Amino acid sequence: MQAPSAARDHVSLEVSLGISHTDDGLVSTIQKRMEEASSLVNICSVPEQLRWGNERHYSPELVSIGPYHRRNQTLGDMENHKLRYLFTLLNRNPDIGLTLDKCVKSLKELENRARRSYEEDFGLSSDEFVEMMLIDGCFIIELLIKCSSKTLRRRNDPLFCTPGKLYTLRCDLVLLENQIPLFILQRLFQIVPIPKQCSHSLIDLAFRFFKSMIPGEQEYLREKLSEEAHHLLDLIHHWLIPANYTKKDAPTPKGLNKSVVELQAAGIKFKRSVTKSMLDIEFSKGVLHVPAVRINQSTETLLRNLIALEQHRCIDTQCVTSYAHLIHDLMPSEKDEKLFSERRMVSNYPDSNKRALRLFEDLCKDTKIEDFHYEELGVQMNEYIKRRKCSPLKCDQKTDPSDQLARKPRALVVVAIIVLFMIFIGTLFSALSFFLHHN
Structure with missing residues (x-):
């Protein structure tokens, strides 16, 4: 039975568009187009x-x-390799034809929804699109399964035998332009036969x-496993979102304009944080806690594509x-980078030809930020610096130099x-002069 509110909406739509009750086909078409547009x-x-x-950093190198x-x-x-992985995955069921048929029918049902996930149309026929989703989705699933258990890998599999392939x-699989919808992977994962050696969820x-690519405490990140993501890159984004994150209602400007060298001179200390997400930077009791980040090619690729995801308003x-x-604001110069390195808050891997200073400078180019x-954090540090400058001890020292000396007993003894x-x-000189004069 149709809910009253839904019925009213349906009638109001018909009336506003001048459509009679007999034009149900047209109403259905318009409703479908509105759903697609939204x-x-x-x-x-x-x-x-x-x-x-x-x-x-944005185009795939292998697949x-x-x-x-x-x-x-x-x-x-890699196309033939993807087909081999598809066969391996489906062949775990004796009736491979039945499994393949279920996969195709399910993907046909999800085709329109999957197409709407993309920004472009690409001009693919229905069969071409579904075939692509099937082959690419099953390849990813089989790859994840093989990575979870060495016993499921073939000895001569080039993806695992060739150095650097994995x-x-x-x-490649964290690139923004190299994704398929997560709901496609989830549906296929429900249909295809999963080996007994693999008891994990998708x-x-x-x-x-991906855990080797994601800086942060593994157990903390594991607690944030979520099925609400749109694709694999978005899944990583979900893992990295700080626990204390709250969406701002209005644009929030950056409130920090001091480098780490300037902050250190103002009395703020720095400590490497070994827990939580890479993004969990906190300030407490005069200490800025910064999780360590190691710069290599995969770090840069991941950060660039996460930023591209945020810049395109695909997420809020x-x-x-x-x-x-x-x-970048904390580390604008080589002196700041050196201080960060000394505190082991940032380090460069041997395979990286780009220093952290230049990387974060490049990451910020041509990016807009409305929700800082x-x-x-900037407000807390600025308030701490103000309180420290205006503490009773420092104010007295500025207004009365004699009190400054009196508050330092050692200095007073030295002066005496x-x-x-x-x-x-x-x-002594006066006495010597007197004796020499009389002699």
Whole structure:
């Protein structure tokens, strides 16, 4: 039975558009078009201003997932490998044809929803689109399964035998333009036969696969496993969002304009934090706690694509963009980078040809930030500096130099000794002069 409110909405729509009750087909078509127009696009292309000069961090090097780089001929070698993984996954069921049929029918049901996840149409037929979702989705699932258990890998599998292949695959699978909807992966995971050696959920398998790329305490991140994400990159974004994050109702400007060298001179101390997410930067009792970050190619690729995701308004949080701007504000010079390095809050891997200073400078270029997550952090540090400057001890020292000396007993003793020594020297010279004159 149709709910009263839904019925009223249906009638009001018909009346406002001048449609009679007999035109149900047209009403249904318009409703469908409205639903499609209001659907959230969450897999989009990287903005051109971010891509320029950094193409390798936004384009896959080994495997194409989804429609954006589907026609890239340099990635053709992996297509046969994806088909082998598809066969391996489906062949665990004796009736491979039945499993394949279930997968195709399920993906057909989800096709329109999946298409609306993308920013572009790509001109793919229904069969082409569903085939792409099937092959790419099953490849990802089989890859996650093999990574969870060595017993499920073939000895001659080049993805595991060739040095650097798995590393490159991880980088490829976090690219914004190299995603398929998470609900596609979840539906396939429910249908395909999962080996007994693998008892993990899809989300847990993804966490195990990407955890080496994600800075932070593993147990803390594991507690945040969520199925609400739109795709694998968005899943990582969910893991990184700080526990104390709250969405601001209005734009929040950056409130910090001091580097770490300036903050240190103002009395603030720095300590490396070994817990929580990379983004959990906190200020407490005059100490700024900063989780360590290690800079290598995968770190840069991950950060760049998370920022691209935030910049395209695919999601309504800007935590990673805020983090990049904060670190850049704290570390604008080599002196600041050196202080960060000495505190082991930032380090460069040997395979990285870019220093942290330059990386965060580049990450902030051409990025807009409306929801600065660390606004309160800046307020706390600025208030601490003001209180420290205006403490009773410092105010007294500025207004009365004699009190400043009186508050330092050691300095007073030193001054007294110097005065007595000068008096002694003066007396000695006077006596010598007297005797020499009379002689």
